[in-house]
Amino acid sequence: MPELPEVETTARGIAPFLIGQQFTHVRVHQPSLRWPIPSDFEQRLNNEICVSVERRAKYLIIETTNTQIVSHLGMSGSFRLVDPTTPLKKHDHVQIRVGDLELRYHDPRRFGCLLWCESDRAQQLLQHLGPEPLSDAFNGAWLFARSRGRHLAVKSFIMTNAIVVGVGNIYASESLFLSGIHPQRAANRISAVRYERLAAEIKEVLARAIASGGTTLRDFVNGQGEPGYFQQTLAVYGRDGEPCRHCAQPIQSRVIGGRNSYYCLTCQR
DNA sequence: ATGCTAACCTGCGCGC
C-alpha cells in the first residue's frame, strides 16, 4: 500500500507517541525482510529514547539518542500503535514498547526493511535519491533538464528515484492524467511547459492525498482500518474500461515498465 | 550510461 502519502501519514501519526519516550521490550520475531534486520537490533535499540521521526522519500527515519533506524514499508508494510495486550497478528515481525503503547511492524510480503542508518546498505539506499516532490528543488525545469536524452516512457521516468522520489504507480498514472500527458510518451519528447504542468500536478495530487490521509491519524492508535486517502476518488488508476470523468471515453490500461498503467486516449497525448 | 526484466514474498479475488 505505501505510496509517499501513506509513509508521511505514518510518520505524522506515530511521531507524537514516540518522541521523548523510551523504547523497551524490543522484540524481533522475523528478521528476514528485504534485507535482514540487524542481529543486534533488540539489544541496541532497547532503552533508547526516541528523538525524532521523519520521512525521506518513502523511508521512515527514526532517530534515538544514540542511533538511527531507516525503515521502508515495501509493498505491504505498516507501523501501528496498539495496546500492548493486543494479541500478535500473523506477520507482526517487530514489537517495541513505547510508554503505555506498543509499536508493531507488520509486513506480509516482507519487502520492507529495518536497518541501522549508518550501515553500508542503508547509505547505499539513501545516497542517490532525487529531490522531494513537495520541495522547491523539484519543478518543471528540473524534470525538463533531466529528461533530455532520455528515451524511456515518461511514466517510468517520473517513477525513477534518482529523478524525483515518492511518485509511485498510483500517483504516476494520476498525475499524468491530470496533466494530459500520455504515460508512454518518451521523456525527451515533452516540452518545458508541459513538464511545468506535470510537476505542479504531482505536487497537487500528493498534497491532496497527504491531507486526506491525515484525517485518519487515530487509526494508528487503535490499529484499525487503512488510511483514508486510499478511499479518495482516483481519476484513472484501476478504472480500466470505465468512462473517463472528463470525456466519457473508456479508460485504457497497459503495462509500462512492468507496471500496469491507466490513461485516457483522448485526454492524454 | 540507459533501459528492460526478473526477483524478492504472501494474500486475495476470480474463473472453473
Next chain:
DNA sequence: TGCGCGCAGGTTAGCA
C-alpha cells in the same frame, strides 16, 4: 467449497 492462476501500493540486481 476448493484449486490454480494472475495480480498487487516498491525497489534492486543483473543483463543486453
